[in-house]
Amino acid sequence: MVIVDLxxxxxxxxxxSSVENKDFKQITKKRYSFDWKKERGVADIFKLTILGRPxxxxxxxxxxxxxxxxxxxxxxxxxxxxxxxxKQYRGIVGCLIAFVGQQALKxxxxxxxxxxxxxxxxxxxxxxxxxxxxxGPQLFLxxxxxxxxxxxxxx
Amino acid sequence: xSYKKLLQEFSPEELAEAFIFPxxxxxxxQKEADQQLSEALRLSRSKMTKKxxxxxxxxxxxxxxxxxxxxxxxxxxxxxxxxxxLYIELLELKRREFxxxxxxxxxxxxxxxxxxRLPPDYMPIRLELHSNKSIPAELWLKIIEKDREREMLSNxxxxxxxxxxxxxxxxxxxx
Numbered sequence: 098m099v100i101v102d103l104x105x106x107x108x109x110x111x112x113x114s115s116v117e118n119k120d121f122k123q124i125t126k127k128r129y130s131f132d133w134k135k136e137r138g139v140a141d142i143f144k145l146t147i148l149g150r151p152x153x154x155x156x157x158x159x160x161x162x163x164x165x166x167x168x169x170x171x172x173x174x175x176x177x178x179x180x181x182x183x184k185q186y187r188g189i190v191g192c193l194i195a196f197v198g199q200q201a202l203k204x205x206x207x208x209x210x211x212x213x214x215x216x217x218x219x220x221x222x223x224x225x226x227x228x229x230x231x232x233g234p235q236l237f238l239x240x241x242x243x244x245x246x247x248x249x250x251x252x
Numbered sequence: 253x254s255y256k257k258l259l260q261e262f263s264p265e266e267l268a269e270a271f272i273f274p275x276x277x278x279x280x281x282q283k284e285a286d287q288q289l290s291e292a293l294r295l296s297r298s299k300m301t302k303k304x305x306x307x308x309x310x311x312x313x314x315x316x317x318x319x320x321x322x323x324x325x326x327x328x329x330x331x332x333x334x335x336x337x338l339y340i341e342l343l344e345l346k347r348r349e350f351x352x353x354x355x356x357x358x359x360x361x362x363x364x365x366x367x368x369r370l371p372p373d374y375m376p377i378r379l380e381l382h383s384n385k386s387i388p389a390e391l392w393l394k395i396i397e398k399d400r401e402r403e404m405l406s407n408x409x410x411x412x413x414x415x416x417x418x419x420x421x422x423x424x425x426x427x
Contacts, residue, residue, distance in 0.1 A: 171274055172272060174271050175270040180258075180269075181262045189270070202308055202311045202312035202315060203316050203319070207305030207342075208305065214275040216273050222264070226268070230296075232288060232291075233284070234285045234288065239293065240305070240308065241304050244304075247311065
């Protein structure tokens, strides 16, 4: 998976891996907007970095619902310098969603599903940008839609 | 930082590009939301085509195989036979049918699955052809190499002892 450096247009390969205890020294509320320590034990947390570099550019918290063959995205955030017009990289959230899709396919194969409960004002963006569909107040991806988002962000 | 504070600084679109926020519902509303999602999912799955489902299953299998060969150490649970069995299962084929489709005897297929025999070079090629190039021969081959590594490491001491007599020369430097 790649993100784009908006200053140079360069595509950079990213790595996504589990957050370890030592990472929490780096994961401050100031830079990552939330108290991520609260997610420990509640959700599985993963970090996105540029391959070979230690700096965390994005985080995702996932909750597993095995009985529904579904992974729920509880929370995603890009680091502070990657929010808004002046952001450094494009594609952080897309890569993290595709990663969750990949995990869901590994775990639940053809019936895998990824869901999230969006803020009302942001709902249409997720539908437009990631092809998510309505499931009541929640949005979800499964079948071809899920496969498309994974294929879009995979190298 | 709260969502409301962030909205004062950024547009909704800018926030959506950088976040998926946690949303807390009352227990009653959460229950209703879960039921609605469950129903939407049931409907979506009932409309899913066999091809769509198979594509997702193949992608999942391929990702698991890639994870395995990228791992540092051979994992006891996984092997060429393990992934081959998964492949046959996701195609919903009987072993006899699958063996016929790739031109081998069912007994030989069982030996590969049960790790009683390491697969010959033609197997990865036939599996790539069978999967319509969805799972490349190189990926199967990397799994086989992991199996060979595990088998050799588990027998290394005995093999060293056995092969010692054939090695009559050697260098004096050791790294």
